[in-house]
Amino acid sequence: MNFRLVFLIMLPHSLSPGSFTILTLAVISSFLIFLRHDPEEEGIEFWMFAKNHYVMYEEEFEKARDPQVNGDLIAYGAMERRLLSGVLSDTPVPDLVEVQLTMASRFFSGPIDAVGFTDLRPLLEAEGLDKRINPASFSPWTREGRIFGLPHDMHPxxxxxxxxxxxxxxxxxxxxxxxxxxxxxxxxxxxxxxxxxxxxxxxxxxxxxxxxxxxxxxxxxxxxxxxxxxxxxxxxxxxxxxxxxxxxxxxxxxxxxxxxxxxxxxxxxxxxxxxxxxxxxxxxxxxxxxxxxxxxxxxxxxxxxxxxxxxxxxxxCTGGTMLSIPKRAAHPEAAWEFAKKLYLGTEVAEKLYKEAMIVSPVIDNWDEDFYDEPIAYYSGQPVGRFYLDLANDIxxxxxxxxxxxxxxxxxxxxxxxxxxxxxxxxxxxxxxxxxxxxxxxxxxxxxxxxxxxxxxxxxxxxxx
Amino acid sequence: MMSMKFIERSSQVMAYVLLTVCACITLVPFIWLGFAALRNPEVYFDFQFIPRVRHVQMMEAPENPELRKVWAQVLPSEGMEISAATELVGADVVNQARNEHLIEYRNGKVAWDMMSLQYFKRLLAGNEFPFARSFLNSVFYASVTAVFATLFCAMGGYALAKFEFKCRTLFTRIVLMALVIPGSLLLAPGYQLLFKLGLLDSYWGLILPGLAPAFGVFLFRQSMLNAVPTELMESARIDGCGEIRLFFEMILPMVRPMLGAFLLITFLGCWNNFIGPQIVLQTPSKFPLAVAIAQLKGIYSTEYGLLMAGTILSIAPVMALFLLLQKEFISGLTSGAVKG
Missing domain, CATH: 3.40.190.10 (Periplasmic binding protein-like II)
Known part of the structure; x- marks a missing residue:
């Protein structure tokens, strides 16, 4: 008798009903997973830890073509460990990553040249972007004159x-x-x-x-x-x-x-x-x-x-998030282009304010009308405008x-x-x-x- | 004789009462979880368990005589439902009076309209949370790992218990030593190893490291030593039984209770495993329920009701499975406990 036959015949004898149930689940679920097609992800890999950010960017991810952008929402702790592994021991890193202030500090512990993120200062200065963003927002991401991230916020x-x-x-x-x-x-x-x-x-x-x-x-x-x-x-x-x-x-x-x-x-x-x-x-x-x-x-x-x-x-001010491009990113140029589109545009700024009340650090956006809208929760006060009025003092x-x-x-x-x-x-x-x-x-x-x-x-x- | 019987019966009753109390205490978090998943967001933090209809009642010694005069005219002595009070004097006056502690809210009967299945509906709708996909991932990961781990542990335990080979003692000691290494210590080297093998962000990256846990190998070794007579194996061999057939036809049925128990332990362990999948997997479509539900907890804000409903959905299947299989689970754990 060959082995397969023995196995099939003896299976019900060897296993209890419970074990048989789990075995059946294993077979059915394996079959379904095998049938399921998860498309290969190509393009820019974008990691983020905040669910509300992910929801706000989803539309931009869908619109992005050539290259496409794959946004991955990863729990804060897991992202910190993966990113540290990535920059310290060459495990995979994304092309773009949102890094929170406390998390970012851990990446600045080594010599300045060993920081795992790209210095964006030359790019910012070449395109005049450093003048378009509130200066205080750069400070948490600047070390020894190098700017390691595009600021997401100001948090007055x-x-x-x-x-x-x-x-x-x-x-x-x-x-x-x-x-x-x-x-x-x-x-x-x-x-x-x-x-x-x-x-x-x-x-x-x-x-x-x-x-x-x-x-x-x-x-x-x-x-x-x-x-x-x-x-x-x-x-x-x-x-x-x-x-x-x-x-x-x-x-x-x-x-x-x-x-x-x-x-x-x-x-x-x-x-x-x-x-x-x-x-x-x-x-x-x-x-x-x-x-x-x-x-x-x-x-x-x-x-x-x-x-x-x-x-x-x-x-x-308190807290803050930057958008960084790891040095080992596979598509740094495309990542930079998408980062600018995402962080400097009015559309995301409006969503960011309406969904999360976060005001944009991009000075061009400060004149937008949506910041003047009364907020019912805050007794009809135009809270966005209040925050922006304080932005220069951050x-x-x-x-x-x-x-x-x-x-x-x-x-x-x-x-x-x-x-x-x-x-x-x-x-x-x-x-x-x-x-x-x-x-x-x-x-x-x-x-x-x-x-x-x-x-x-x-x-x-x-x-x- | 009578008094002995009485003492015996009394102690039995006492034991049952104590166990019932303990069981009730154990159930409290589950009851809390159930109500937390049902309470509407607007009253979420107002009640610990069941939302109740609130009555407005006058307090003693108010500081503001004007407001007291208004409330004295409005409120009957037994109080009135808050909705009726709001209709009479307006929400602002109610709020102000409560802030001034002129009135107090008292809980009345259960407010069924403050409970709903909205969180479950949102989760199961699939727009906000990929329940079906995560559920399939969990079933796949837990069942496949459990089945293969049980098979390999049984094989390993059988080899260590019943075969004479070079370095058998050394291998047994290595298995024993592996038992004392905490799993969290292996996370970093495990991650590096999976990266080198190209298994990160894959199901195999999750399943392979759990295929032959030292605990399982040792458990089956002990079980085989007790339950499988060597003479029986020798008789089978003399009758022409091959090693594979021997293992599947004779050895496994003899440790059947242990198979069931270990399968269930591994299944539960994998189902509840959070840190492993969270580190190994990167693509959300591969997340099992435990990790997918953790994503509902944001760093800046959390919808607690949604999180609680997700927790119920994640523990319900495995709890049902456990309740169905608890008899064989217990018999597996206790087999060999009494030497015949």
Whole structure:
């Protein structure tokens, strides 16, 4: 008896009904997969991690011919690993890839020539595109004068607030110019509804573990983790003052901040129930709010950030995405042409705003009428125009491979300073300054040591 | 004697009560998942489980006497449905009164109109989410891997248990050592290897690495040692039975419970595998359900209802399969537990 016959005859005897079911599934599904025709993908390979971007670009992908463009939506973590593998160990890379700010920092850790993305500066300058895009938007993607990506956005920041609560109290937010005004005028809105001695409604979504809020305040004040040369500047005077103020706002009798997590059901519930009145609202988050908390439609409004000093900057920025061409891309010229078409055109800018509330960094697009349309969710305010009015004040950011580490060090400093302030019973900014300075000195030393140990940047023979 | 019986019965009842409580606790996340997939977006975060009709009720000690006067005229003492209150005084007044904590919402009967199958319809419609394609991918990947892995593990285990050959002990030790290496450690070298073999972004790139897991080979080795008498094999050989026929006709039926159990374990493992397909596959049309559903979670925003409905759709088939096959799964795991 030959083997095949034996196998077929004995199969029902050897297998239980369950095993037989799985075997049957294997045979049928193999047959269906074999019959299914997945067309060979040719043309430009485009990776992205944000689903809303993918949806917005789909039409452009379909329109693109000669070469065609294949957009692949890949989960953030998977894309980061694949892209790192691609640039470090020659596994496949796409022709175009959208890289988020935190992810991008990991690609900048080696020597400048080893960064896996094409330097776009010569192309941008040759075509005059560097003048058509908001300069601040280039800053996170620029290292040692080389520009490694076309900016997707600017992400100016405003304060989104519960207009129904603020206006019911007869408060006009136009009276608020500085953070000092903010605290003075709005603190009466905080409430302890159940009388248990703990506030149930706070003014601001700011907490020691929320690096979004921390970074926005640092940048607005003119501080940042690194100076213009890329050297760590954790313990700069501005950072110390901002940290002390944040601790002042999150501890003791002067507390106005509360932890309201983003992208989180619990946080959204707090927003809905009025647990917080004012939120930091970068343009992209203004879009997220509409989708995640539809119950606040018509109750929200926007205002510029209060300045640190009278006449000071009324905005900040956070996050960001660039469109890059890996050095090993198979079709770099075609990728560049498509990148320009996608990012500089009005059509995608309009979709980007209408779908996600993200305003374009391309200066030519700023006069478009769609930015003036009233947004029902934000009580009919032309939110796009508000953001664009702040675009020229957006602070610049210095990129670094050590950004994630610096973020963590800043959060640690915040947590420790807050704890020490509580233990010492000090709540005023002036009293907290010395505590903040000590913690930020520690953070500075930590980042300096980490950077010194980077053998790519400091050869072994130069190490202490 | 009576008291012994009573104690025995009481402890049995206690055990059942305890197990029932534990079973209920285990079910809570599934119930939550079910309601989360059914709640409409506008009330999504308002309720933990079932959406309820909301009543407006007056609170004590309001601060704003004017509003209190309005509400005192409008509200009956037992409260009224929020929709009726909104109709009477307008949404703005209701919102303002709630913000001022002059009124409070109380939950009433179940609000069936706040639940719908909209997320399931959207997922199954195929416009937003390629359910049919991902489902087929999952079935293919899980069933093919499970079938081949079971076959190869049985073969490997049989060889290690019943054949005398050079370095058999060494091979058994290598299998044992492979058991202690965490799978996540193999991700990076595995990725590199698949790239060198040209298997990235292919079904084979997923299936091949799982074809002969050390756990399975060792499990079958132990099972063969216990369940397959060497004398029986020798008798079969004397009667002229070939090695392949011997394996399929005699050996496999003798470890049939283990075959079923391992097949199901591997199937479930592959169905739920997320990190492997996410790293190896790049083309969305090849994504299994686990990875395709993860794409519903955006970095900037997430439609939780859609994600929950997707999770239900992804676990439902495998749960049904498990419920159907649980008897043989358990008998497979316990076979050999009692030595005869």
């Amino acid at each position: 920041v405003m304060l989104g607030y519960r207009a129904d609560i603020v206006e019911a109290a007869g408060i006009d937010v136009n009276d608020i110019e500085t953070w000092e005004d903010f605290v003075r005028i709005l603190t009466p809105l905080m409430r302890d509804f159940d009388g248990d001695g703990t506030m149930d409604r706070y003014l601001l979504d700011l907490w020691e573990t929320d690096y979004f809020g921390i970074e926005m305040l640092l940048l607005q004040a003119g501080g940042w983790y690194f100076d213009i040369t890329g050297a760590p500047a954790m313990n700069s005077d501005i950072n110390i003052k901002v940290l002390a103020t944040m601790v002042h706002w999150t501890t003791g009798p002067s507390r106005i901040g509360v932890n309201v997590p983003r992208f989180d059901a619990e946080g959204n519930r707090m927003r809905l129930e009025g647990g917080v009145i004012f939120q930091f609202m970068p343009d992209w988050y203004a879009g997220v709010m509409q989708q995640d908390v539809p119950g606040l439609a018509g109750k929200m409004k926007m205002m510029p950030l209060p300045a640190w000093e009278p006449g000071g900057r009324r905005t900040s 602070p610049q950011r210095v990129p670094s491979a050590f950004m994630v580490m610096a973020q963590q060090a800043m959060i640690n400093a915040f947590i420790r300073t807050r704890r020490e302030a509580q233990q010492a019973g000090v709540h005023e900014v002036e009293d907290i300054l010395s505590l903040a300075r000590a913690e930020l000195d520690t953070a500075q030393t930590l980042i300096e040591n980490k950077m010194r140990r980077n053998t790519f940047l400091n050869p072994m023979e130069d190490q202490p």
